[in-house]
Amino acid sequence: MSARARHGSLAVGYVAEGGQVAYYAPPRPSVSWPHQIGVLPRQADCFQDRSAVAQLEQAVVGGGTAVLCQVLAGMGGVGKTQLAAHHARTRWQAGNLDLLLWITAATRTAILSAYTQAAAEILGADATDPEQAARAFLAWLEPNPDRPGRRWMIVLDDLADPADLRGLWPPASQLGRTLISTRRRDAALTGPGRHLVPVGLFTPDESAVYLTTTLAAHEREEPADQLAALAADLGHLPLALSQAAAYLIDADLDCAAYRALLADRARTLTDLLPDPSALPDDQPAPVAAAWSLSIDRADRLPPAGLARPLLHLAAVLDPNGIPASVLDNSPALDYLTEYRAPTTGQAYPDQVTTEDAARVLRTLHRLSLIDHTLRNPQQAVRVHQLIQRTTRDTLTPQHHHRLAQAAADALIAAWPDIERDTALAQALCANTDALARHAEDALYQDSGVHPLLFRAGASLGHAGQADAAVHHFQRMVDVTQERLGRDHPDCLESRESLAFWRGEARDRAGAAAAYRELLADRERLLGPEHPDTLAARVGVVFYTAEAGNWADALAASRQLLADHERTLGLDHPATLNVRNVIADLQGNSGDAAGAAVAFEPLFRDFQRAVGPDDSYTLSIQRQLFFWRGMLGDAADAAAAFEPLLQTMRRTLGADHSQVRVTLNNLAYFRGKAGDAAGTATAYEELAAACERMLGPEHPDTLAAKSDFASWQKRTGESSVHQSTDS
Incomplete structure (x- = not known):
């Protein structure tokens, strides 16, 4: 076996002295210093000086620990590459570096190729053996008292997988600095000597400055309130703002017109951003494609095939916080099982488990597609609104409809019978509102209204938000009348709920009028003694009294009690409720003693009928x-x-x-x-x-x-x- 084969491509000859074999490396090529390998992306127009810029300039962090490796981590489109390039360019132009190596680190092969080029240019290494050349280059980066040190910086941009750096991490050296930009948040990227720099969205002020400056460069001016609203529509995502600004300029649209197009759910995000040939700042892909590779990778990680359908569920819910219990209950798991992506050569269990769902959430978090925290279970999952929109844009109408129904089933399954946890109830209401915005059609079927909508409205009201409940049920009445007809049972129920919460919101006269209209329709459709008709009569009596006519209301309520006892029985909850109304009317009409006497047996009967708590x-x-x-x-x-x-x-x-x-x-x-x-x-x-x-x-x-x-x-x-x- 030759010396080259046994000991690597750098060995080109040997001499024997006393039985020892010495191998020589070829003479190093002449390298001019400072030396740059790889091309830095050009600085974006209207680059924003953000907090991450100052963090990258830190030489030490808490406790005086030297910063030898920094990791810029965040979702796709937040500007990590631009921040990395700005920092590297600043150090290079200041004369602080002898070697700058920029690597687009999408694959291990790309990293090896860049290291091989560096080894060939600096050490004269044989480029036909990338692994050996990479080891030689990394060894050269190590501090060595026998040769002059070089100040170096290696930028690994858009690292796709921490495993690609196994055995290829640049060494810890006081002369060197490693900078990584990545969407990954794996533990393997942090540790001693490595400092995480989270990169988030623009602040509202940064968004406003960026849009104003970018449009001004093209002699365009827009109202400040419209720019602020556009930035909010796009979730303050830097990539989306830059591409939206380019679209505004190229299409010669004003901000208000563009926002109207964005609000049109019939249009996809791809339709409203520049095509690949017109992207600003040398951007490689439109926003709609910014996360596709991450989603594909997440879907391949174990448990495989579940990342995409779980992201589907998150895409129709509240971007500001989805309760953990919504994404791991039976309806959610059934959806994940039904839409699990097939993977070649892998057999799956018949049913996705809660543990599977938890693992997928962590996978999506690691790839910066969602933010997932167990410390706040009421808002455990957050997802950017543009990731949601691009995810929804990929669905067929039939799939979108099935998804919306699964999400509605998951929300109502997560709703507790007694809302002791106010934060959870508020989060469930917010998620219901989000689902209704994205998929209202799926919640109003010919067969009726999904019960989730009734549950959410009642939750708002019982939390004391009567005005919000009125708004909620008014929308339900409007939609059910249009789609199902005024006489549909769910429309009648929506009208009853609206009437009740109007009363609770202090619109007593409006509530009484609404109950009288409802009573007339129920008597016509159901007859005078149907339980729903009797319930409408209770509303009329109660809110007639609330409007000030106590004597008439008290007389009517006594007749109403007799009708309830005859048709429903003495212990029926509706009968007991009429007794509650009578006792309340007695007290409010000035008979406090009669009210106290009436409430005492009523309290015992309620305890027996529905329980003490x-x-x-x-x-x-x-x-x-x-x-x-x-x-x-x-x-x-x-x-x-x-x-x-x-x-x-x-x-x-x-x-x-x-x-x-x-x-x-x-x-x-x-x-x-x-x-x-x-x-x-x-x-x-x-x-x-x-x-x-x-x-x-x-x-x-x-x-x-x-x-x-x-x-x-x-x-x-x-x-x-x-x-x-x-």
């Missing part, structure tokens, strides 16, 4: 305590409300609307009992709860804050009086 039972108990309090000792009433409040918080959740009503009752009776400090505390808690759930400008929030301020002032005055008396 049901929200209706607890509401009846609250009303019983209230009317007892109106008759007797305020201090006793306040004492009764305190354990009830704790029970409600435990069973219904701290932010349930019934908790706020009970807090208000507690504050009232503490005030009547002369407990200024306790009253102030209750109103302070109430104000915080109202602001958290309803917003700072809601009338209930403002009223609670006003009451808190008033009682807090009385607490101070009381303290002064006590001090003076003593």
Whole structure:
């Protein structure tokens, strides 16, 4: 075997001395320093000086650790390559480097090829053996006291797979710096001596500056509010902003017209961005193709074939946060099983598991296609809105329809019967809204409305957001009337829900009128004694009373109770609810004693019929305590409300609307009992709860804050009086 074969391509001869064999490398070629290998991308027009620029210039990080390798990580299109090129170009032009090596690191072969070129140019290595040449080059980068050191920088741009660097990492050297840009977030890319620099989206200010400057360079000017809105439409993604600006200029469109095209769901994103021949800044691909390779790679990673269908589900939900429980329940897993991509030579189990779904989420996170965190399960998954749109654009109408129904089934399966977790309920409502925006047709079928829409509207209302519930059910009424007809059962149910929440939103007259219209239609369609007809009669009676006609409402409610008892029975929940209405009417018409007497057996009957911790039972108990309090000792009433409040918080959740009503009752009776400090505390808690759930400008929030301020002032005055008396 020759010396070259045994010891590598750098050996070209040998001499024997005392039995020892010495191999010689060829003389190094003459290299002029500084030396650059590879071509840096040209700097983008209107390049933005972002926070990542300053981070790349850091020589040390926390604890004084020297920065020898930096990893720019982020989703496709955020500008990682431009940041890497800007940093390398800045150091090169400042004379801080002897060697700059730029590598487009899409494959291991590309990395080896670049190392081989460097070894050939610097060391005279044999380029026919890339592995050996690469090892020689990496060895040359190592600090060596026997030869002068060279200051070097290696940029591995768009690293596709950390495994491609196995055995090819540049060495840790005080003379050298490694810079990697990648969409990957694997643990293998971080560690001692490696500093992660996350690259995110433009800030709103950066987006505005970029669009303004880019358009101004072409003598174009747009209103600032339109530019801000366009940036938000495109999710502040740098690549999308640059391509949208180019499209505006080439198509001679104004910003408002372009935004109208973007809002048209019948158009794909590809239709609204430049074709590949007109991309700005030497960009290699349009936005719509920016993530295709990452999705393909994710689909090949284990468990194979699931990344794309899971991304489908995420693409029709809320980009700002999808609960983990929505993506790993039975309807979601059924969809993943049905649409799992086939892989040659691999057999799959019959059903995708929860563990499979969790692994796929982590895979999508590692490739920067989603953000996935277990620390916030209510918003565990976030995905950029343009990734969502490009994903939806690939679906056929039939597939999109099936996907929307699967997502709706997954959302309702994730909805708890009792909404103790307010953040989860809010996230589920937001995801329902997103799904309705993307696929409303799939939620309104000839067979009826998907129950998800009724569930979401009720959730809004029971959280105290009556105005939002009104808006939600008004949309349902409009759509069902148009698509299903005014007499369809789901249209009638939507009208009933709208009427109820109009009343809760303090539009009593509107609620009464809506219930009267509903009652007429139900009597015509169902007859006078149908349970749905009786329910409409209850609404008419209640909101007639709320509008001020107590005596007529009380008489009508007693006849209504007799009809319920005859048709539904004494213990039917609807019958018990009529008794609730009667007792409430008694109290509000001035008969507090009659109300207290009526609520006592009603409370026992509700406990027996629906359970002690049901929200209706607890509401009846609250009303019983209230009317007892109106008759007797305020201090006793306040004492009764305190354990009830704790029970409600435990069973219904701290932010349930019934908790706020009970807090208000507690504050009232503490005030009547002369407990200024306790009253102030209750109103302070109430104000915080109202602001958290309803917003700072809601009338209930403002009223609670006003009451808190008033009682807090009385607490101070009381303290002064006590001090003076003593």
